Amino acid sequence: MMLRILRRVWLIATFSLFLVKGILCQNLIKNPSLEDLYSCPDDASQLDSAKYWFTLDNPTMYNSPDLIATCAENSPFPANIDITPDSNWTGFQKPFHGNNYLHIIIYKAREFASIVLTSELETKDYCLSFYISTTDKQACAINRFGALFTKEPYPPSIINSWPNWPDSIPHQFEWRGGIISDTLNWQRVWGTFTASGGEKYMHVGNFYSDKYTDTLQMKYGLFIYPPTGGGNISYCSFSSYYFDYFELYELPTLITPNDTVLPCSGSINLAASGADTYSWLNTQGDTLSTDSVFLASPTETTTYTLHTNQCRKKAQKNITVAVPECIPVIPNIITPGGNGLNDFLVIKNLQPGSSLSIYNRWGNVLFESKDYQQNWDCNSCSDGTYFYVLITPDGKQYKGTVTVLGEK
Known part of the structure; x- marks a missing residue:
C-alpha cells in the first residue's frame, strides 16, 4: 500500500513539473525553423520569404542571408539549385527540423538575420537556443555566435558602425562554447542572458570584430567566391554557417528542496524543477538519479548534492535528510x-x-x-x-x- 502511495505521489509530482515547465517555456520566436513561408524563394538572399523574418534594408550595407528551402527543388528557376538543402552554393546539409534553414556569412563579410518576437521582453533572465552546422565550402570555422535584442527593427549600433566594425557591438547573448567546425552534424548553441526590458526584435550573427574572432582553417581555406568565378579569398577570410530551430523562452525559476527530516515510512521525495538536467549525488560522488524527483531512503542522516543545468547555467546545492529515531505508537x-x-x-x-x-x-x-x-x-x-x-x-x-x- 505504501509503495502504491509513493508511486502515485511521484507520478503526480512529475506530471505537475512537466505541465508547469510547458506553460512557462513558451517559445517567443514565431517561426523557429523557417517553415512558415509567404512564398517559396526562387533565388539566394530571400530570407524575407519566411514569415516574421527580415533583413536590414540598407543599400550601403551588404546583408543578404539566404533562406535554404526544400520547396525550391520543384521551382522552374535555374538559380534554385543554389538554395536547396540537397544542393546549395556552400554545400549540403539536411535540415535539423522541418524542411528549411538559414544561411549567414559571419566573418569578414557580415550578415545577420532578424525576426520580430511574439511579445516584448521583460527585465528577466531568458534562454536562447538554436542549432548550427558548418558549411562544407568553409574557408574557416569561428567561435563567435551571438544575438542582439532591440526595441527597433534596425539596430542603430550596427547601422552607425558599418563598415568600420568595432571590437564588439554590445549584445545580450554570446556563445562561449568555442569554435564550431562540424560539417556533418548540427550543434546546439544555447545559453542565458538578461533582457533590459522592451526588446521586440532579435538579430542573429557575429557581433565581434575580426580581431576578436578566433578562427580555424577548414578544407576550403582558399575558397573561390563566387563559385562560378572571381578572385581567390585568402586563408580564413570567409566563414558562413547554417542556422536552424530557434527557441527563446523565459528562464523558469529554479526550485530545489531544503533540508528535511525523513518520515518513519522510510522514504521521501526530493523534488526540483526549472532546470534542463538534474543529477543527484551521494557523499561519495556517485550519481543516484538524473530525474527531477529523487526518492531518498537513507538509513542514517545523509547529505545529497543536487547538480542542475539550466540553459548552460550550472548550479549545485546540498540537501541533508535527517533520520530521526522512530518510536512506534501502538494503540491499546x-x-x-x-x-x-x-x-x-x-x-x-x-x-x-x-x-x-x-x-x-x-x-x-x-x-x-x-x-x-x-x-x-x-x-x-x-x-x-x-x-x-x-x-x-x-x-x-x-x-x-x-x-x-x-x-x-
Missing part, C-alpha cells in the same frame, strides 16, 4: 465493527520491514507478519485482550496489549 484498543473507524491496528511511526505477532491469553499465535501492513483487524476472534510483539528493522522490540471491542 481497536473496534472492528466494519464502519471504517478504528477497524485495524494502525501503528504510527511504523518502519517498513517491521514484524508483528499477535497472541491470545494462552500464548497461541493468532496473527503474524514479517512486514506488517497495518492490516490486522482481529478477524474471526472474540472481544478481549490480546498480546503483541513488534520488532523493528533495527532489532528493537515493543511488547504490550491491545483490547478488541465490537466483535464482528
